[in-house]
Amino acid sequence: xxxxxxxxxxxxxxxxxxxxxxxxxxxxxxxxxxxxxxxxxxxxxxxxxxxxxxxxxxxxxxxxxxxxxxxxxxxxxxxxxxxxxxxxxxxxxxxxxxxxxxxxxxxxxxxxxxxxxxxxxxxxxxxxxxxxxxxxxxxxxxxxxxxxxxxxxxxxxxxxxxxxxxxxxxxxxxxxxxxxxxxxxxxxxxxxxxxxxxxxxxxxxxxxxxxxxxxxxxxxxxxxxxxxxxxxxxxxxxxxxxxxxxxxxxxxxxxxxxxxxxxxxxxxxxxxxxxxxxxxxxxxxxxxxxxxxxxxxxxxxxxxxxxxxxxxxxxxxxxxxxxxxxxxxxxxxxxxxxxxxxxxxxxxxxxxxxxxxxxxxxxxxxxxxxxxxxxxxxxxxxxxxxxxxxxxx
Amino acid sequence: xxxxxxxxxxxxxxxxxxxxxxxxxxxxxxxxxxxxxxxxxxxxxxxxxxxxxxxxxxxxxxxxxxxxxxxxxxxxxxxxxxxxxxxxxxxxxxxxxxxxxxxxxxxxxxxxxxxxxxxxxxxxxxxxxxxxxxxxxxxxxxxxxxxxxxxxxxxxxxxxxxxxxxxxxxxxxxxxxxxxxxxxxxxxxxxxxxxxxxxxxxxxxxxxxxxxxxxxxxxxxxxxxxxxxxxxxxxxxxx
Numbered sequence: 001x002x003x004x005x006x007x008x009x010x011x012x013x014x015x016x017x018x019x020x021x022x023x024x025x026x027x028x029x030x031x032x033x034x035x036x037x038x039x040x041x042x043x044x045x046x047x048x049x050x051x052x053x054x055x056x057x058x059x060x061x062x063x064x065x066x067x068x069x070x071x072x073x074x075x076x077x078x079x080x081x082x083x084x085x086x087x088x089x090x091x092x093x094x095x096x097x098x099x100x101x102x103x104x105x106x107x108x109x110x111x112x113x114x115x116x117x118x119x120x121x122x123x124x125x126x127x128x129x130x131x132x133x134x135x136x137x138x139x140x141x142x143x144x145x146x147x148x149x150x151x152x153x154x155x156x157x158x159x160x161x162x163x164x165x166x167x168x169x170x171x172x173x174x175x176x177x178x179x180x181x182x183x184x185x186x187x188x189x190x191x192x193x194x195x196x197x198x199x200x201x202x203x204x205x206x207x208x209x210x211x212x213x214x215x216x217x218x219x220x221x222x223x224x225x226x227x228x229x230x231x232x233x234x235x236x237x238x239x240x241x242x243x244x245x246x247x248x249x250x251x252x253x254x255x256x257x258x259x260x261x262x263x264x265x266x267x268x269x270x271x272x273x274x275x276x277x278x279x280x281x282x283x284x285x286x287x288x289x290x291x292x293x294x295x296x297x298x299x300x301x302x303x304x305x306x307x308x309x310x311x312x313x314x315x316x317x318x319x320x321x322x323x324x325x326x327x328x329x330x331x332x333x334x335x336x337x338x339x340x341x342x343x344x345x346x347x348x349x350x351x352x353x354x355x356x357x358x359x360x361x362x363x364x365x366x367x368x369x370x371x372x373x374x375x376x377x378x379x380x381x382x383x384x385x386x387x388x389x390x391x392x393x
Numbered sequence: 394x395x396x397x398x399x400x401x402x403x404x405x406x407x408x409x410x411x412x413x414x415x416x417x418x419x420x421x422x423x424x425x426x427x428x429x430x431x432x433x434x435x436x437x438x439x440x441x442x443x444x445x446x447x448x449x450x451x452x453x454x455x456x457x458x459x460x461x462x463x464x465x466x467x468x469x470x471x472x473x474x475x476x477x478x479x480x481x482x483x484x485x486x487x488x489x490x491x492x493x494x495x496x497x498x499x500x501x502x503x504x505x506x507x508x509x510x511x512x513x514x515x516x517x518x519x520x521x522x523x524x525x526x527x528x529x530x531x532x533x534x535x536x537x538x539x540x541x542x543x544x545x546x547x548x549x550x551x552x553x554x555x556x557x558x559x560x561x562x563x564x565x566x567x568x569x570x571x572x573x574x575x576x577x578x579x580x581x582x583x584x585x586x587x588x589x590x591x592x593x594x595x596x597x598x599x600x601x602x603x604x605x606x607x608x609x610x611x612x613x614x615x616x617x618x619x620x621x622x623x624x625x626x627x628x629x630x631x632x
Binding site: 011303307 | 486497499502519524563
């Protein structure tokens with residue numbers, strides 16, 4: 001073994017508490033960055049997952065000129081006959097309504113509630129909307145309605161309550177219809193229809209006097225087929241004015257904010273790493289100060305300044321390597337736990353974590369580099385010690 | 394590198410140390426102190442030389458200049474035919490590594506290392522042979538200083554006398570041409586002092602290594618080859 005490594009190891013391991021503190025500082029820095037990344041990446045993935053499951057599917061199709069007027073069956077049939085690519089497709093119609101809870105003596109009214117018309121059978125294949133019903137059942141008839149949890153709370157509505165829905169049809173007349181509340185819809189992250197009401201699409205069409213739909217949602221077996229299906233659809237309906245957006249495009253504005261947040265949080269994590277580096281510098285300066293006489297002896301025996309510097313740089317490397325290894329283990333443990341446990345914080349949406357060993361390893365390597373970098377100044381300080389002075393220290 | 398090649402050549406000069414007009418001034422201007430004032434001397438190979446004088450006479454300063462731990466303000470220092478006056482820090486380290494062994498008053502062992510590791514350090518620096526060969530040398534030299542049984546102990550588990558014996562072993566293990574001692578018995582009781590002095594004298598005769606020892610207690614050393622007496626930074630006499 002090289003004598004510099006021998007001395008570095010011996011010195012370091014004899015100062016166990018200092019070494020442990022420095023190693024933990026590196027490990028915590030690595031761990032915090034991994035926690036930040038895993039958590040916020042998990043949030044971003046969960047948002048994408050919920051947007052796919054409840055709002056947009058993998059592909060959302062709209063008409064540039066307004067609503068889609070092609071028959072539902074034709075469009076759904078075309079997509080579902082593209083082979084084992086499309087898991088399900090459905091159409092939705094959106095409108096705005098005022099809703100009264102007529103069970104109460106003085107009806108409670110909610111204005112401007114988004115109301116969504118859906119095809120119950122097709123929703124089961126194309127979305128996870130059914131899973132958001134936390135009380136009651138999904139739509140059972142054309143007179144049934146599902147209220148978002150916030151709407152139900154505003155109206156004081158319970159399962160079985162009669163509600164009256166008013167909306168303006170395409171001719172400008174007020175249309176009123178009574179529904180029975182069959183379910184309450186709620187999602188953990190609020191990306192579902194917590195502030196909306198859901199009815200059968202044909203009922204909504206009857207009320208507003210239209211026979212169209214606002215959008216078409218397509219769910220794929222494999223998201224990577226998005227572009228292929230988009231091309232197939234646009235080719236088939238080349239003469240129409242359809243607009244096809246993948247989830248990355250339809251959720252772009254939401255995701256952009258989330259990604260900026262992740263970048264900021266990561267930056268905070270790296271600043272945390274910087275403060276750990278100062279901790280290591282302090283600890284290593286303490287080691288240098290307590291070893292001045294030994295440094296003088298090593299110089300007297302025949303080491304030059306560079307040799308002594310190498311001893312302390314090796315110590316920084318050892319601290320960095322041990323801290324990086326510990327940080328890697330802790331970070332991997334957390335990421336795997338979060339991945340396998342569908343981690344949630346309170347009533348937030350459950351994180352969609354993907355364990356990325358390359359990211360954890362890269363962060364650990366950054367921790368190692370930090371350990372080495374933090375030892376440069378203390379190591380350089382040793383070159384300022386004159387052996388004649390140091391041996392008498 | 395020329396110095397490296399020269400360092401590898403077997404010692405051959407008669408004079409192993411030559412000091413010419415060595416001057417050392419600490420500080421500048423009004424607050425300067427002249428520690429050594431134009432000291433000229435030489436020491437021959439195999440001699441056992443004491444440097445004595447009162448506190449502040451410049452003994453340790455002279456020893457540090459001889460040991461290349463410090464540079465003279467003026468004058469010239471030659472170690473085994475190498476003019477070391479203007480050598481770089483790196484080359485001075487090489488001269489120390491290959492030519493000089495140090496024994497300090499406070500033993501100055503590396504407390505984090507075992508006895509064997511402390512003694513092996515100079516061999517590891519010059520990278521002489523395999524680790525088993527180095528270990529054998531360490532065992533031999535520890536045998537010589539009477540500490541063979543302490544070889545695996547931590548250095549801070551030894552008594553003062555034992556630590557100084559380890560320091561002597563460390564100074565001798567790589568067979569340097571020159572062994573320098575800065576008050577090597579200063580921290581020892583009289584029995585341990587006598588043991589260490591006897592050991593150094595014995596090794597001086599046996600291995601023909603040059604010993605230059607700074608001491609306050611010249612009488613403890615008995616008869617030596619020469620004694621340089623310093624007073625106020627100058628050589629008062631050489632006996």
